[in-house]
Amino acid sequence: MSRRVLIVDDEKGIREALKQVLEYEEIEVQTCASGHEALRVYPEFRPHLVFLDVKMEGMDGLEALKRLRELDPRAQVVMISGHGTIQTAVEATQLGAYDFLEKPLDTDRILLTLRNALQHVVLVSENVRLKGEVHAQYEIVGSSKAIRQVIGLLEKVGPTPARVLITGENGTGKELVARAIHALSPRAAGGGPFVEVNCAAIPSELIESELFGHVKGSFTGAFADRAGKFELADGGTLFLDEVGDMSLSAQAKVLRALQEGVISRVGSAKPLTVDVRVIAATNKQLEQEIREGRFREDLLYRLNVVPIEVPPLRERRGDIAQLVAHFAAELTRRGGLPPKELDPAAVQRLTAHDWPGNIRELKNAVERLLILAAGPKVTEADVLRLVGTGDGGVGRGPAGAGGEGATWLRAGTFEEFKQAAERAFLLAKLQEHDWNVSETARTVQMPRSNLYKKIERYGLTREGGPS
Ligand SMILES: Nc1ncnc2c1ncn2[C@@H]1O[C@H](COP(=O)(O)OP(=O)(O)OP(=O)(O)O)[C@@H](O)[C@H]1O
Numbered sequence: 001m002s003r004r005v006l007i008v009d010d011e012k013g014i015r016e017a018l019k020q021v022l023e024y025e026e027i028e029v030q031t032c033a034s035g036h037e038a039l040r041v042y043p044e045f046r047p048h049l050v051f052l053d054v055k056m057e058g059m060d061g062l063e064a065l066k067r068l069r070e071l072d073p074r075a076q077v078v079m080i081s082g083h084g085t086i087q088t089a090v091e092a093t094q095l096g097a098y099d100f101l102e103k104p105l106d107t108d109r110i111l112l113t114l115r116n117a118l119q120h121v122v123l124v125s126e127n128v129r130l131k132g133e134v135h136a137q138y139e140i141v142g143s144s145k146a147i148r149q150v151i152g153l154l155e156k157v158g159p160t161p162a163r164v165l166i167t168g169e170n171g172t173g174k175e176l177v178a179r180a181i182h183a184l185s186p187r188a189a190g191g192g193p194f195v196e197v198n199c200a201a202i203p204s205e206l207i208e209s210e211l212f213g214h215v216k217g218s219f220t221g222a223f224a225d226r227a228g229k230f231e232l233a234d235g236g237t238l239f240l241d242e243v244g245d246m247s248l249s250a251q252a253k254v255l256r257a258l259q260e261g262v263i264s265r266v267g268s269a270k271p272l273t274v275d276v277r278v279i280a281a282t283n284k285q286l287e288q289e290i291r292e293g294r295f296r297e298d299l300l301y302r303l304n305v306v307p308i309e310v311p312p313l314r315e316r317r318g319d320i321a322q323l324v325a326h327f328a329a330e331l332t333r334r335g336g337l338p339p340k341e342l343d344p345a346a347v348q349r350l351t352a353h354d355w356p357g358n359i360r361e362l363k364n365a366v367e368r369l370l371i372l373a374a375g376p377k378v379t380e381a382d383v384l385r386l387v388g389t390g391d392g393g394v395g396r397g398p399a400g401a402g403g404e405g406a407t408w409l410r411a412g413t414f415e416e417f418k419q420a421a422e423r424a425f426l427l428a429k430l431q432e433h434d435w436n437v438s439e440t441a442r443t444v445q446m447p448r449s450n451l452y453k454k455i456e457r458y459g460l461t462r463e464g465g466p467s
């Protein structure tokens with residue numbers, strides 16, 4: 001199939017040089033010296049790809065990009081940026097340009113970008129078919145405007161090869177978004193893997209070997225040749241989780257891998273070509289990290305082609321009821337917990353809570369409620385015991401304010417959790433029996449003396465707070 005590429009640049013030298021490189025690749029080329037001319041030529045020539053200069057006399061590249069995409073929303077554009085216009089080129093990728101090239105133009109870079117972009121063109125037409133099929137593979141629950149925006153964006157970007165940087169607080173669902181993007185990509189459809197690497201969990205002296213692999217003997221402990229995550233993700237997606245925690249030297253290597261599509265194992269000079277789509281995530285403010293010299297600005301540009309910000313749960317409280325129902329159903333179906341209804345008042349309490357740990361924390365809370373609620377239903381009182389009074393600051397206030405609550409949710413270890421659970425359980429039983437210790441002791445099958453000890457130890461009172 002013959003490919004058509006339109007080159008738009010007001011510098012004759014650039015037009016000629018690019019044309020020569022492309023024609024050598026047997027690509028049909030037309031050139032324009034201005035944005036206006038490009039808009040005239042585009043509809044007849046119907047190029048698969050446009051190379052567009054950022055800085056031109058008259059209509060500049062950004063304006064031309066906008067108009068081209070109005071003309072054809074699927075127009076594929078690669079910006080050509082000169083010295084000093086790199087920021088604009090990055091902006092352009094956020095406006096829908098596929099990628100950008102920096103002057104002076106380098107033949108290898110041109111060809112790589114060309115190859116990727118043209119591959120992308122083929123894929124774009126496959127999207128529509130793919131979309132319906134993969135929807136079921138990921139389940140992002142919620143219908144708030146905030147989450148619908150996220151879903152809209154990921155459905156748009158998923159089928160493209162664009163890199164995505166996902167930001168958001170802990171537990172907001174960044175990984176889920178990354179997996180959904182992969183699931184929507186032709187890479188997944190073709191059997192390509194989703195490979196995850198948590199940059200924060202790997203000691204900095206091992207991160208390079210983890211990402212790029214190593215050869216036997218390259219450092220103490222390297223007993224055999226080993227492939228890195230980039231190699232394992234070949235043909236698929238590499239999810240760089242907590243990318244803000246990567247060492248500067250690893251960042252330099254990742255940058256090279258992204259720019260050139262080439263890696264080498266630690267201890268080896270042999271270049272390996274890999275075809276990997278990178279999705280990165282972080283809960284850090286990378287701009288801040290850059291200012292403090294901990295993160296490379298050029299790497300941010302490369303990673304952040306399409307930014308997706310996942311909003312915290314407190315900014316989409318409307319989703320909480322739906323999430324609670326979803327998790328409760330999932331936990332009873334797959335987690336083997338007995339089904340238990342949630343009182344509407346209980347759900348209301350959960351909705352009022354601030355969830356600093358976001359969806360992960362909510363999911364844990366639902367699990368704990370199902371395990372620990374004393375009766376056949378999860379009641380408002382159960383929730384209060386779990387999260388406190390629900391005034392927003394719950395679970396973090398002084399021990400007394402949330403009654404028994406705070407500690408259930410905040411329990412750091414399983415031991416703490418068990419104790420908190422026992423405390424709450426005993427309290428519920430005592431209340432159920434109108435503080436009848438003998439009756440409760442029988443119900444919980446515990447000698448009365450033990451129960452008295454526990455009442456004392458946990459400082460239980462009829463009101464639920466410590467005595
Ligand atoms: N919208 C959602 N619908 C259903 N489940 C969700 C949703 N968002 C997150 N989850 C679930 O919540 C948990 C936390 O999500 P995930 O691990 O994706 O968050 P994260 O932002 O990567 O967290 P961290 O910053 O801690 O790495 C997971 O079990 C995930 O399946």
Ligand SMILES: [Mg+2]
Nearest residue numbers: 171174175241
């Ligand atoms: Mg995560």
